[in-house]
Amino acid sequence: MHVRLKIGPVLIPTFAMPRSIAFWMHFVRSALILLGTTVASAENWPCWRGPQHNGISQETGWNASWPEAGPPIAWRASVGIGFSSVVVSDNRLYTMGNEDNQDTVRCLDATTGATLWSHSYEADLGDKFFEGGPTSTPTLHGDSVFTLSRWGHLTRLNRITGQVRWSTNVAQETGTRIPGWGFAGSPRIHDQKLLLNVGESGMAIDPATGSILWKSANRDAGYSTPVTFKLQDRWVMALGSGKSFLAVDVETGTELWQQRWLTRYGVNSADPIVAGNQMFISSGYGKGAALLEMNASGVNVVWQNRDMRNQLNSCVLLDGHLFGFDGDAGVSSSLRCLSWKTGEVLWTDESIATGGLMAAGNRLIVLSDQGELIVAEASREHFLPLARARVLQGKCWTTPTLANGRIYCRNAVGDLVCVDVRPTAPASSQVDQTP
Amino acid sequence: MKLTRRQFLSTSTAAGFALTGLPLRAAAATSQYRTALIGSGWWGMNILREALAARRSRVVGLCDVSADILETSADEVRDLSGDSPKTYLDYRELLEKEKPEIVIVATPDHWHALNTIAAIRSGAHVYVEKPTGHTVEESRAMHAVARHSESVVQVGLHRRIGPHHVSGMKFLKDGRAGDIGMVRMFAHSSGGAELPAPNSEVPEGLDWNMYCGPAPMRPFNSRIHPGGWRNFLDFANGTLGDWGVHWLDQVLCWTDEKYPDRVYSTGGRPIRGEPVLNEREQTTDAPDSQVAVYRFKSFTATWEHRRFAGNNAEKTRIGCYFYGTKGTFHMGWRDGWTFYPSNERESVVHEASQLQEPDGHNMQLLWNDFLTAIEKRKRPMADIEVGHRATTLSLLGMLSLKLGRSLNWDGATEQIIGDPEATALLRRDYRAPWHYPTA
Numbered sequence: 043m044h045v046r047l048k049i050g051p052v053l054i055p056t057f058a059m060p061r062s063i064a065f066w067m068h069f070v071r072s073a074l075i076l077l078g079t080t081v082a083s084a085e086n087w088p089c090w091r092g093p094q095h096n097g098i099s100q101e102t103g104w105n106a107s108w109p110e111a112g113p114p115i116a117w118r119a120s121v122g123i124g125f126s127s128v129v130v131s132d133n134r135l136y137t138m139g140n141e142d143n144q145d146t147v148r149c150l151d152a153t154t155g156a157t158l159w160s161h162s163y164e165a166d167l168g169d170k171f172f173e174g175g176p177t178s179t180p181t182l183h184g185d186s187v188f189t190l191s192r193w194g195h196l197t198r199l200n201r202i203t204g205q206v207r208w209s210t211n212v213a214q215e216t217g218t219r220i221p222g223w224g225f226a227g228s229p230r231i232h233d234q235k236l237l238l239n240v241g242e243s244g245m246a247i248d249p250a251t252g253s254i255l256w257k258s259a260n261r262d263a264g265y266s267t268p269v270t271f272k273l274q275d276r277w278v279m280a281l282g283s284g285k286s287f288l289a290v291d292v293e294t295g296t297e298l299w300q301q302r303w304l305t306r307y308g309v310n311s312a313d314p315i316v317a318g319n320q321m322f323i324s325s326g327y328g329k330g331a332a333l334l335e336m337n338a339s340g341v342n343v344v345w346q347n348r349d350m351r352n353q354l355n356s357c358v359l360l361d362g363h364l365f366g367f368d369g370d371a372g373v374s375s376s377l378r379c380l381s382w383k384t385g386e387v388l389w390t391d392e393s394i395a396t397g398g399l400m401a402a403g404n405r406l407i408v409l410s411d412q413g414e415l416i417v418a419e420a421s422r423e424h425f426l427p428l429a430r431a432r433v434l435q436g437k438c439w440t441t442p443t444l445a446n447g448r449i450y451c452r453n454a455v456g457d458l459v460c461v462d463v464r465p466t467a468p469a470s471s472q473v474d475q476t477p
Numbered sequence: 478m479k480l481t482r483r484q485f486l487s488t489s490t491a492a493g494f495a496l497t498g499l500p501l502r503a504a505a506a507t508s509q510y511r512t513a514l515i516g517s518g519w520w521g522m523n524i525l526r527e528a529l530a531a532r533r534s535r536v537v538g539l540c541d542v543s544a545d546i547l548e549t550s551a552d553e554v555r556d557l558s559g560d561s562p563k564t565y566l567d568y569r570e571l572l573e574k575e576k577p578e579i580v581i582v583a584t585p586d587h588w589h590a591l592n593t594i595a596a597i598r599s600g601a602h603v604y605v606e607k608p609t610g611h612t613v614e615e616s617r618a619m620h621a622v623a624r625h626s627e628s629v630v631q632v633g634l635h636r637r638i639g640p641h642h643v644s645g646m647k648f649l650k651d652g653r654a655g656d657i658g659m660v661r662m663f664a665h666s667s668g669g670a671e672l673p674a675p676n677s678e679v680p681e682g683l684d685w686n687m688y689c690g691p692a693p694m695r696p697f698n699s700r701i702h703p704g705g706w707r708n709f710l711d712f713a714n715g716t717l718g719d720w721g722v723h724w725l726d727q728v729l730c731w732t733d734e735k736y737p738d739r740v741y742s743t744g745g746r747p748i749r750g751e752p753v754l755n756e757r758e759q760t761t762d763a764p765d766s767q768v769a770v771y772r773f774k775s776f777t778a779t780w781e782h783r784r785f786a787g788n789n790a791e792k793t794r795i796g797c798y799f800y801g802t803k804g805t806f807h808m809g810w811r812d813g814w815t816f817y818p819s820n821e822r823e824s825v826v827h828e829a830s831q832l833q834e835p836d837g838h839n840m841q842l843l844w845n846d847f848l849t850a851i852e853k854r855k856r857p858m859a860d861i862e863v864g865h866r867a868t869t870l871s872l873l874g875m876l877s878l879k880l881g882r883s884l885n886w887d888g889a890t891e892q893i894i895g896d897p898e899a900t901a902l903l904r905r906d907y908r909a910p911w912h913y914p915t916a
């Protein structure tokens with residue numbers, strides 16, 4: 043039984059709120075967590091990093107006390123090779139994968155895993171130094187789902203029927219360079235614009251028609267998803283490009299500032315994290331992290347170090363603390379907690395090398411690259427796992443998704459698993475498992 | 478495991494031999510060599526990290542055709558050692574201005590010969606990544622120039638010195654597998670058909686003209702750079718020219734014979750499809766599968782690779798089987814070596830690998846061997862001659878594949894017998910202004 047509570051104006055980033063409201067929301071959330079067993083709030087997850095674009099769900103009351111044998115697995119499905127994560131709305135789940143040089147966008151019943159529709163188009167697997175396949179995540183908005191392929195196919199589909207509303211290839215249409223590993227940033231809806239990390243400082247598309255509103259210089263894009271925020275009465279989009287983190291005016295695409303941020307292969311993957319007038323940026327390949335302070339004319343570096351190197355996935359920011367993966371996959375990596383204010387390492391846990399994570403309430407939901415799903419207290423003191431279970435085999439670099447009492451995890455070859463963490467989850471495991 | 482210095486010296490002297498009558502070029506044992514890196518990408522920096530870890534190098538120069546790679550690599554060197562290397566887009570300028578004592582060459586294969594020969598002629602000792610050359614005559618020229626110099630030239634065949642390879646070779650040479658009549662080398666991976674990737678403008682800061690260098694100019698494509706050049710035959714020789722060189726060298730390390738007298742290869746791209754190269758787009762063009770047969774006097778060696786299907790039917794996807802009268806010996810990579818006796822009542826013998834992770838190599842041992850060779854004025858474990866021989870066999874395999882016929886090989890004179898067309902392909906025309914190297 044779910045009780046859906048609407049808490050706060052979820053589309054307004056926390057920093058823009060008066061401190062008192064933020065505090066009130068924090069209080070309400072804490073209260074909900076305390077009441078977790080009796081009052082639960084479920085939440086959809088309509089896009090990469092969730093409804094608030096910060097990797098944090100407001101969902102509460104979900105079950106983190108798992109039996110020895112692990113949490114119940116509601117179903118398993120196969121969605122094709124790739125690293126696209128899962129988005130969920132109204133009991134429908136969407137993700138992407140590649141089979142036989144075809145990308146397929148899939149809509150599955152979030153409860154049963156049954157395929158409701160799929161849409162395919164020819165797209166190279168692109169397995170350069172990894173398994174390949176799509177690396178961005180579909181974006182749900184209104185009655186539509188928007189998808190971007192590594193090679194620039196941009197598609198708007200009807201969310202319910204899978205019917206193509208429009209489809210284009212933004213790389214071909216504009217002659218824009220495709221970075222070494224293809225486009226990986228997920229589409230971002232802001233107001234009446236579909237924002238993409240394509241070109242040096244992004245591209246804006248009219249979501250109604252697929253036509254281009256503005257584009258940027260023909261230089262390598264990075265691999266992060268655009269984030270938007272309001273800075274001094276202006277809506278701003280920030281992203282990682284091939285050589286920097288930068289910000290542009292959402293309305294015009296005019297560049298506001300650039301912080302040079304060069305990595306060995308031009309890989310800036312992790313989304314910038316904004317709080318107030320500060321922005322956290324981080325990259326792998328030995329680069330490290332920095333906290334930037336934004337002002338009218340540009341940015342200043344508050345601190346910079348090599349102590350948080352987000353190669354693939356972004357950190358989450360909870361209560362002034364960053365939680366994320368430091369270091370490159372397969373080289374030396376670990377889970378870390380860093381102070382937002384100072385960049386100081388608060389703890390490091392080497393039991394998980396790399397992977398993806400999100401947060402819900404005051405808990406981290408971590409999927410390790412080995413397929414271990416871990417729920418941990420988001421503590422600044424130490425890594426404190428509350429529950430852990432191996433739910434997948436093979437490489438898992440994709441961030442898990444909690445939505446409506448279920449955690450969805452996938453691996454590189456496209457095994458998708460639905461872990462039932464509803465408060466009233468059935469006690470027996472292996473429910474409805476696909477043979 | 479790290480070998481002790483004593484163990485290390487005893488293994489290295491087994492293959493090395495003293496050079497006599499040459500002036501001591503190396504600085505005193507406590508000083509640091511002026512070290513430069515040509516090709517500062519992923520693998521080049523791996524080698525340079527070993528050089529820094531050995532604490533006998535001061536990095537004076539980095540060269541790369543990518544300004545971005547230079548910036549990030551110089552940044553890392555500063556972080557690791559405090560050295561502030563000067564950066565160069567042209568290796569000739571680096572050699573002239575920095576006058577390094579040690580040069581590491583880690584460019585794509587098509588540059589190895591010009592880089593290495595220029596470095597030797599500038600008076601440096603050279604550590605060049607395998608393979609030696611991109612065509613046979615380049616490799617011969619590198620060998621000849623090295624022999625006419627005082628330079629130590631080590632090739633990056635770290636399997637010559639890797640602990641499980643050394644012990645496995647001893648096992649074979651001690652006759653524990655009996656008489657070996659056949660060897661099978663292989664490297665299999667998964668994959669499928671390939672669609673072309675669009676060409677694009679050259680990224681800012683990348684000197685694409687210099688990247689292509691002596692190879693034909695072609696449109697820039699992100700499938701080539703960064704890191705994809707191994708499967709483009711203008712720049713490299715596919716899997717046989719990469720993994721094949723390591724395993725061919727293991728065969729040459731084991732056998733007393735120096736070369737085969739006949740080489741045949743077949744293969745192609747039945748799965749990846751016909752190569753595409755036009756103004757709009759391109760695919761790779763290296764074979765997705767290949768078999769090569771090397772006829773030695775006392776045994777036959779075969780190479781096979783597939784870039785599809787993987788190999789879950791057998792115990793391993795990579796390595797070298799030595800088939801002997803007493804059983805089958807598998808020399809592997811991360812899985813060490815394993816001997817499966819013919820007599821099923823005898824037990825399987827296994828030795829685990831002892832590799833440096835994450836990349837699973839033994840570069841530290843090979844680098845230390847290189848330093849010892851410089852200091853003791855002796856040939857290193859993976860001397861240029863060793864690298865040249867193994868590389869030549871891989872290149873003959875590629876040549877037979879191209880021509881579709883067997884090549885009769887006179888290893889003593891390094892000539893193809895009775896085939897002028899094949900002989901002409903032991904070299905290739907360079908793009909101006911570059912000149913094909915000669916000794």
